[in-house]
Structures are given as C-alpha cells and as structure tokens.
Amino acid sequence: MAFSLGARDRVTTLPKVNRRALRKYGEFWRALQLVGDALTEAEKLTAKARDAERRGERKSAKGVSAKAGATARHAWSRATGEEMSAAAKKAHRSLQVMSASAKRWEAELVSREWRK
Template identity: 55%
Template sequence: MVQVKPINRRALRRYGEFWRALQMVGNALAEAERVAAKATDNQPIRGQTAHWAAATLDEMKSATKKAKNSLHIMSAAAKKWEAELVSREWRR
C-alpha cells in the first residue's frame, strides 16, 4: 500500500496566500485596462503647467499587456508546481 505524505499545513496556507496575491494582481491589471480604455487625453488642464509626464495610452496598454503576460506565466508555473510547493516548507 502506498502512503501519501501529509500535506504541510503551513506550506498549504502560504501557497493559498500566494495564489490569492496572484488573483489580486490580476484584478488590479483588469482595473488598469478599464482605466486605460477610458483614457483619451494626456494634455494638462488648461491654465495648469504639468511638471511631470503621464504615460501615453499606448504605453499604458503595452505595460498592462506585458504585466498580464508575466502574471499568466507565473500563474501557470504556480499551478505546475503546486504539489511541490504545498509539500515543502517555504523559506523566508
């Protein structure tokens, strides 16, 4: 009979926290996409001088797309290594 190693509760909890953090980042990126979709004008308000530059619409879309791709890669790796991550102790 094959014995299954007991799941390390601490490692399982930490993996759950990690997975929730990935979901929160995904939600923030979705919100950033919504904001970028609504953005149409990067000009300063009349009468005000801009002392800083805001990202252009294309820059916001590009940054969001890159971040989403990175998040997708990280999420896929987390799922691939889930069994390993929950069975081992996480180091700080």
C-alpha cells in the same frame, strides 16, 4: 484562478508542516488573484485614457514652476494611453506565466516547508 483546499478533514490530518505549506500556497495564489484584479482595473483605466486622447481631452503635460513668476518649464509628462495599455498587457502576460508556473509546481510547493 480559484484554489480549493479540499475537504477540511483532509487538511486536519496533514502534518503541521504540510498544513503550513498549503496555507502559504493558498496565500500566494490569492495574491496572484489580487494582482490579476488590479491589472483588470488598470486595463479599464487605460481604455478610458485612450478614449480621452481620441476626443482630444489630453492637456499639455508642461507647466510652470511652483515659484511665483517663474518662467521655467517642467519636462514632466505622463504616459499615453497606448503606453499604459502596452504596460498593462505586458504585466498581464507576466502574471499568466507566473500563474502557470505556480500551478505546475503546486505539488512541490505544497509538499515543502516555505522558508521565512
């Protein structure tokens, strides 16, 4: 997902508004790349969580209250490895749709001034 601004001399001849729009689009594209990198890391962590579950290392999610001597149990739980994997895949698909849409509308986004 690399975005090339092209030759620098071409950028300097553009009107100020187009340079700003081009810069904003570049920032937007870079943000999409950073989200993609974060999702890749999340998928790696979900693989580790699934492996830990398979080995039986998952501890019970229920615990005792923070008060000393309390007998109440919490209803806290964490997502399973499969749930985390499904969420990461869903987010990755959404990012692909957004990237494809951004690429399709690139000319429109670059030609117009971005609103603040």
